[in-house]
Amino acid sequence: MDTRCPLDDVLDLLRVRGAVMANVRARGAWGISLPRVPKATLHAVTAGVCWVRVKGQPPIEQLPGDVVLLPTGAAHIVASAPAGPTRTWSKVAAGQAGNPAHECVFDGPASGSSTHVICAGFEYDHEVAQPLLSLMPAVLFLSGREMPEGSPVQATLRV
Numbered sequence: 567m568d569t570r571c572p573l574d575d576v577l578d579l580l581r582v583r584g585a586v587m588a589n590v591r592a593r594g595a596w597g598i599s600l601p602r603v604p605k606a607t608l609h610a611v612t613a614g615v616c617w618v619r620v621k622g623q624p625p626i627e628q629l630p631g632d633v634v635l636l637p638t639g640a641a642h643i644v645a646s647a648p649a650g651p652t653r654t655w656s657k658v659a660a661g662q663a664g665n666p667a668h669e670c671v672f673d674g675p676a677s678g679s680s681t682h683v684i685c686a687g688f689e690y691d692h693e694v695a696q697p698l699l700s701l702m703p704a705v706l707f708l709s710g711r712e713m714p715e716g717s718p719v720q721a722t723l724r725v
Contacts, residue, residue: 587685588659589669589670589682589685590644590670590682591680591681591682592614592646592670592672593679594672595647595650596645596646596672597643597644597645597646597647597650597651597652598645598652598654598658598670599643599653599654600641600642600644601641601654601655602641603687604639605687605688605690606636606637606638606687606688606690607635607636607639607640607642607686608636608686608687608688609628609634609683609684610683610684611628611631611632611633611682611683612682613630613680613682614630614680614682615627615629615646615681616628616681617646617647618643619643619644619645620642620643620704620705622704623704625648626705626707627648628683629710630710631710632707632709632710632711633707633708635705635706635708636705636706638702638704640705644683646681658670
């Protein structure tokens with residue numbers, strides 16, 4: 567029995583390749599400003615809460631199980647709040663060099679639960695992808711609460 571879905575065929579056609587960029591673990595006030603990149607960007611929350619801010623769009627609150635995809639790599643902010651200061655990705659990455667777990671850790675003064683965000687970038691064949699991606703919105707939001715139990719996305723985030 568073939569278990570492929572139409573999205574599998576689209577990803578094959580676009581020649582998508584993925585690479586995890588960062589695992590963010592944060593507590594307290596934090597924010598990362600990410601520049602526009604020539605790839606799709608994904609942020610998935612596995613614990614806590616974060617906000618994704620894209621210029622011209624309302625801030626998006628992400629809860630555990632939620633996924634935000636920026637298919638054309640729009641500049642954006644991932645943060646602990648819908649507004650507030652941020653640091654550029656280059657400064658954050660420089661301060662995290664040598665972390666053996668390949669995590670970006672923001673251990674703010676606040677106590678309480680921490681937020682964990684998986685951040686990934688996906689390269690693709692731009693020549694093939696441009697007609698399809700030009701039809702997509704700058705930001706796609708997948709609510710973990712609206713995904714069926716046991717969906718492939720939920721299973722992947724649990725791993």
